Amino acid sequence: MPDAAPKKPSRIQKRNRHLILDAALDVFSAHGYRGATLDQIAEAAGLSKPNILYYFGGKEDIHVTLLNQLMETWLDPLIEMNGEGDPMTELLGYVQRKLDMSRELPRESRLFAGEILQGAPRMNPHLVADLKPLFDEKCAVIQGWMDAGKLASIDPRHLLFSIWSTTQHYADFEAQIVVLLSGEAPYDTASDMLDRMFRNLLRPEPA
Amino acid sequence: MPDAAPKKPSRIQKRNRHLILDAALDVFSAHGYRGATLDQIAEAAGLSKPNILYYFGGKEDIHVTLLNQLMETWLDPLIEMNGEGDPMTELLGYVQRKLDMSRELPRESRLFAGEILQGAPRMNPHLVADLKPLFDEKCAVIQGWMDAGKLASIDPRHLLFSIWSTTQHYADFEAQIVVLLSGEAPYDTASDMLDRMFRNLLRPEPA
């Protein structure tokens, strides 16, 4: 084993790394990379700043670790979309899964959005290496469904963009939505509305 | 005149304030509020840092000024949506105007997105005072159209959210779109796609 022996992490190590990452997710998603400080993260994690640097190489290391973890979570719902299943069911299911992610993981959504918004300085490699291939693969699947007449013909790339934007909007623009809906819970209504929107869009024209 | 005499700004003042705001828009939209530095703004504006502070009270003052200006621009396309016009034409026209804004003012879109993403710390008053009333008013107009059977019945609030998210996505997530489309220009295809999507969604059911 030529690599530096990784050793198995102790109980304390696992607990503290987790604590730190969770705190960092809070802080980074709320203030952005540059707006977040190690002191804030330390405070939120209940640890001292030097202690945090004992577990991570530095601020950037924490951020990158978070982004790496996130990428997997992020791709999951799309991976689940099954090329063998019923096209309409699969696509509408994907919409709902994505909307659920906004509801249940808003911090992650905002972390991702912030990174992309600033030009993906630390995530571009991931986009190219992980997201792009999956994107191309799933676009081909969708195109196949359309060619088979199972769905209306729409550019699959823009179809996916519209799914992502409409669903993530509820997490990323939450501050605006809270104001406009006077705090009323948006997700149930949003779920109906998006289901209807994409159903109408994708329903194949009767010959 | 009890107010501090405002005087009319000199030619130099007007030029420099404009230079600074344009530079600041570049820097703030690219790095976020906290990520932007006065030195970067000064450099981009071609002025010295103290000179910038001669024209503006401070970093926050610049940011707030930008946000105030932006709010007007931002509301414009929605204001233009005319309650007297043909419902489908008005709504689809609004979609296109909003998409045009993403194409032509991506920096403004990202500045706005960044501010909301971080909880609208400096913009919340504007949202409540300016956006909310307009939002309510236009929702009522749309609801009127639906009640009259001119459009399919959809929650107008979520309809507007979906218009905003799909159109702004092309500016805010540009870094991602560039990767996924391999640099291919997205706007023409997006325009067709969105027109179709909202047309299908809003077409009233034949009785």
Added chain:
DNA sequence: TCGTGTATTTACCAAATGGTCAAAAGTTCT
């Protein structure tokens, strides 16, 4: 229980950053 490696803290540092101030350089108007 004791020694060894693991965790944590205290005290610190250098660079970056928002901001100030007084002097110098331009403008403008008479």
Added chain:
DNA sequence: AGAACTTTTGACCATTTGGTAAATACACGA
């Protein structure tokens, strides 16, 4: 030209912030 102003600059400062080093406290297997 010269007084009266606006604009610009160079030198400076206090704070914040990411990060380090060495000493101390702690956990755990033999």
